[in-house]
Amino acid sequence: MLLLEVLSIPKDDPIAFTFFTGYMAMMAASVFFFFERGSVDGKWKLSLLVSGLITGIAAVHYFYMRDYYMATGENPTALRYIDWTLTVPLMCVEFYLLTKAAGAKTSLLWKLILASVWMLVAGYIGEAFNPEGGSTSHSVIWGFISTIGYIYVLYTAWFGEVAQLAKNSNSPVIEQGVRYLAWFVLVGWAIYPIGYMCMPGGWLNVALGWESSNVDLFYNIADAINKIGFGLVVYNIAIQETAKLRAA
Amino acid sequence: MKFTSFLFICGWYLALIFFGNTEWLGLDVQLLVATILILLVGIPHGAIDHIIFLEENKTVPVTQFYLFYFSLMGAYILAWLFLPLWSFVFFLLLSAFHFGQSQFSDVHGVSKINLRALNFVWGTSILSGLIFYHSEELIPIFSKFSDLESFPWAFSEQLHIILLPLSTFLAVGILGFIFWKKKISPSRFFMEMFLLGLIHLSFFTLPIIIGFTLYFTTLHSTRVLVEEFDYLKERKKIFNFGQFFKLLFPYSFLSGIGGAFLLMASYWNWISISNILLALILISIVTLPHSFVMDKFYKKRSKQF
Numbered sequence: 252m253l254l255l256e257v258l259s260i261p262k263d264d265p266i267a268f269t270f271f272t273g274y275m276a277m278m279a280a281s282v283f284f285f286f287e288r289g290s291v292d293g294k295w296k297l298s299l300l301v302s303g304l305i306t307g308i309a310a311v312h313y314f315y316m317r318d319y320y321m322a323t324g325e326n327p328t329a330l331r332y333i334d335w336t337l338t339v340p341l342m343c344v345e346f347y348l349l350t351k352a353a354g355a356k357t358s359l360l361w362k363l364i365l366a367s368v369w370m371l372v373a374g375y376i377g378e379a380f381n382p383e384g385g386s387t388s389h390s391v392i393w394g395f396i397s398t399i400g401y402i403y404v405l406y407t408a409w410f411g412e413v414a415q416l417a418k419n420s421n422s423p424v425i426e427q428g429v430r431y432l433a434w435f436v437l438v439g440w441a442i443y444p445i446g447y448m449c450m451p452g453g454w455l456n457v458a459l460g461w462e463s464s465n466v467d468l469f470y471n472i473a474d475a476i477n478k479i480g481f482g483l484v485v486y487n488i489a490i491q492e493t494a495k496l497r498a499a
Numbered sequence: 500m501k502f503t504s505f506l507f508i509c510g511w512y513l514a515l516i517f518f519g520n521t522e523w524l525g526l527d528v529q530l531l532v533a534t535i536l537i538l539l540v541g542i543p544h545g546a547i548d549h550i551i552f553l554e555e556n557k558t559v560p561v562t563q564f565y566l567f568y569f570s571l572m573g574a575y576i577l578a579w580l581f582l583p584l585w586s587f588v589f590f591l592l593l594s595a596f597h598f599g600q601s602q603f604s605d606v607h608g609v610s611k612i613n614l615r616a617l618n619f620v621w622g623t624s625i626l627s628g629l630i631f632y633h634s635e636e637l638i639p640i641f642s643k644f645s646d647l648e649s650f651p652w653a654f655s656e657q658l659h660i661i662l663l664p665l666s667t668f669l670a671v672g673i674l675g676f677i678f679w680k681k682k683i684s685p686s687r688f689f690m691e692m693f694l695l696g697l698i699h700l701s702f703f704t705l706p707i708i709i710g711f712t713l714y715f716t717t718l719h720s721t722r723v724l725v726e727e728f729d730y731l732k733e734r735k736k737i738f739n740f741g742q743f744f745k746l747l748f749p750y751s752f753l754s755g756i757g758g759a760f761l762l763m764a765s766y767w768n769w770i771s772i773s774n775i776l777l778a779l780i781l782i783s784i785v786t787l788p789h790s791f792v793m794d795k796f797y798k799k800r801s802k803q804f
Binding site for chain 1 (some may be wrong): 500502505509512513515516518519520657704774
């Protein structure tokens with residue numbers, strides 16, 4: 252029965268297509284990160300575990316979200332935000348783990364988690380509780396509140412504590428890795444507001460006529476790039492640092 | 500990434516939220532936000548031209564500097580009275596060069612001709628983009644006033660459909676050449692490409708007033724203010740932000756008051772020209788001597804490298 256449903260995916264439905272590929276890609280990435288834990292030095296195992304958890308949690312959610320989408324044709328908003336509420340703070344944990352050796356304190360970890368949860372909760376209120384027909388005031392106010400959290404994470408990664416710690420780590424690999432992750436936050440995370448602005452009353456909805464149906468496509472692409480990409484950057488740092496240690 | 504680029508990106512995110520949907524916050528709010536930002540950041544970046552110039556040219560008497568500065572302003576006012584269209588075109592060209600110059604003020608070791616060409620085509624690319632994306636809004640506004648009726652020529656789509664890709668192609672080409680010659684790092688080249696794309700995207704996505712104000716206050720004015728602050732600190736003329744603020748305040752305040760008075764005078768018809776033309780004249784006559792001072796400043800600074 253499930254196979255029949257799978258075969259009935261319309262060829263011209265990129266959203267359904269990305270739900271399926273997103274699910275498989277996340278699952279494959281998790282397997283990869285979990286297996287590769289064995290090939291890195293002890294201090295990097297936790298970072299790879301977190302990378303695997305991020306993609307693993309996302310894969311499970313994508314499994315449910317693709318079914319929800321196929322059955323209803325609607326945005327699985329609640330499922331998406333449940334996924335993000337777990338995975339985005341975990342991405343912030345990666346920043347902490349990478350800079351821990353350079354002296355990162357747990358206060359940094361909590362500040363990043365708090366900022367990311369702030370960003371997501373405000374985004375959820377803005378998206379899920381938008382009045383029928385769309386209210387620009389509602390989406391602007393909650394979009395603004397959410398963006399404050401995003402800007403805090405962005406600042407911390409580019410100029411704040413994380414950037415300073417990476418500089419003090421005396422490891423060009425960590426410094427470069429943190430810079431790559433900061434680029435993910437700057438460019439990769441910026442795809443999410445595109446989805447948000449497609450909501451009724453949002454800018455892309457009003458100005459360009461993009462609809463909520465476009466939201467999922469942007470979110471699926473962004474999720475695949477950010478979650479798997481984030482993990483691969485961490486993996487690359489772990490492998491290079493391990494090689495350095497073993498050569499010494 | 501420079502902190503000013505970070506400010507620009509964050510500003511763009513926030514501006515998109517508030518001003519992306521133009522039906523939500525109208526022209527009045529846009530003008531108010533733009534005025535506040537230009538008064539707070541835009542005007543101050545040119546308010547210590549005298550200090551910068553006299554510090555770099557110690558043999559020039561103060562009176563001679565002021566005489567030259569005000570003569571330039573006076574000559575430009577005369578040009579506006581007799582040749583308004585060409586004065587406007589000159590203002591656009593001058594602004595293009597000035598914006599490019601501040602963007603690449605820290606690029607050294609590049610031949611003079613390449614750097615000047617880059618400054619010019621980069622600035623032309625962004626200004627042409629700003630006009631091209633909003634020509635439909637600009638032409639009706641400028642056509643409404645009799646003293647601006649010849650100006651829409653400068654905003655025509657036919658002109659900018661050629662100028663925009665040409666200048667952008669040349670800017671990218673020169674940047675690529677400078678990168679190939681190893682005068683800028685790969686990360687700087689990548690950042691410049693990213694930023695140029697982002698400036699165009701911000702101009703395309705935001706209303707013209709907000710888009711330009713965002714660029715002007717963050718990537719241009721704040722950047723120049725930071726350079727001025729660092730320079731004066733290096734010369735031990737100031738030691739903290741408070742002292743810098745005290746230097747910026749007098750002429751910023753005078754400019755703000757003077758500009759507001761003239762605009763009100765135009766509003767009450769004491770001056771028989773449109774508000775837009777008056778604003779253009781005011782902005783351009785302060786831009787000309789400021790660009791001259793900054794050009795001298797950047798030239799002297801580049802000789803140190």
